[in-house]
Amino acid sequence: MLTKIKQSKSEKILLIFLILLTIFAVSSFVLIKNKCLFVEKVKVDKLTFENRENIVVMNINCGNVIIELLPEVSPNAVARFKNIIANKEYDNVAFHRVVENFLVQAGDLEFGKKGNVNYTYIGSGKSKYSLIKPEKDKPFDFKKGSVGFAKSKNGDMEDSEFFILLSEAPLFEGEYTPLGNVTHGFAALTKIKSGNKSEYVLRPDFINSLRMLPEISN
Amino acid sequence: MKLNILILLFFFTIFQSKADQIYELIKIPNLKIYQIDKENNLRYLTPKKDFVTNSGINNISCKKPNNYRVEKKYLKTKNELNVFKKKFFEKIKLRYIVLCEGLKVGEINALGFANPEMETILLNININDNDFERVIHHEVFHIIENNYKKFFPDTVWAKFNNPNFYYSGSITNPEAYSLTKLGNTNGFFSEYAKYSISEDMAETFSYINSREKYVSEVINLDKILNKKVIFIKEGMSNIKKSL
Secondary structure: OOOOOOOOHHHHHHHHHHHHHHHHHHHHHHHHHOOOOOOOOOOHHHOOOOOHHHEEEEEEOOEEEEEEEOOOOOHHHHHHHHHHHHOOOOOOEEOOEEEOOOEEEEOOOOOOEOOOOOOOOOOOOOOOOOOEOOOOOOOOOOOOOEEEEEEOOOOOOEEEEEEEEOOOOHHHOOOOEEEEEEEEOHHHHOOOOOOOOOOEOOOOOEOOEEEEHHHHHO | OHHHHHHHHHHHHHHHHHOOHHHHHHOOOOEEEEEEEOOOOEEEEEEOOOEEEEEOOEEEEEEOOOHHHHHHHHHHHHHHHOOOOHHHHHHHOOOEEEEEEEEEEOOEEOOEEEEHHHOEEEEEOOOOHHHHHHHHHHHHHHHHHHHOHHHOOHHHHHOOOOOOOOOOOOOOOHHHHOOOEOOOOOOOOEOHHHOOHHHHHHHHHHHHHHOHHHHHHHOOOOHHHHHHHHHHHHHHHHHHHOO
């Protein structure tokens, strides 16, 4: 004959503790797995802009990043950037170089494309366009969120690679061509995968898409 | 366990130390801005802690300097370089000056080092003022030479020396590093000038810019040095014309 055994007080406490532990473990796993959980999503349609023709929307894993380009500071560089965007060539291109808390770099159109990343040469690729001369004479405050063209591997020229600063870098003035500034979605940039001890990232994050605002709105 | 913690700290330190704008620009870790000279756009940097880095095949190391000496040598450097204009530094591509102590290049004690690729010169500030001002100009010339080799051809320079003279090309005797002016010049301002054509030119440039009176006297007595001085001045004149 079965007899019903009543739980002791300590057994009840142990059971509650185990249930709480399980909830904590599962929720921690979800939180750790989802690095974008606490990143505020930028909804482009909720924002208003004055110079819509100079607004870029970059979609990455943790949401949208809005960049305002500055053609009055660097007309040729901005024209090049817009041209590559218009041809959708930045889509699925890796953030191949991430210096934690300092900058993220992307735009190697030759060796940084998703599905065709070449880890030996990434960061040294060329676009189909010719190199352009830097435009770094005008004053520009390189601050957190500033976007600039990276120098090509063949000296003091530029091609397609660009960087976004995660912290200020006043010494960059006169060294790099400024392209613009991030106006919204900075937090998403801080979640881009870094290379731990190396600046170059193995299995990097990618730009999902990079579009001019009018193209999205249409 | 302790070893594990030390290894973790080691990697952490390396990674953190490199994550800054100065490392990004000139590939030397652990530096901070000391002064930015708005007049000629030179950026003076100094180590916040000792550093080791690579330049080509050389390991370069330098130590965090004494604050008093940094200020003193910064003012000295600024004073020496004020004879040149902002446009000149832009043209020759010199932008960064690192002031540090105990500079070593390839494990050998050095007074200065020029890295034209990074538009940088490193100066060992733990030396006397006389040598220091000579080193400043010496290293500046290495930057100039790298970008304007066409105005300073080796083939022309080599003909100035006596036909039986050969540059040593290697240094086994520490005296050969001496920047002290030679009593009997015989075509060279210092012992170090006998090392290579490049060092000979740099020494000549350095004397022209820091020992003007002595140079004007010695060239009357030493025909070889006279030719070398004219050669360097002509090269510099060509650069200034192109500004």
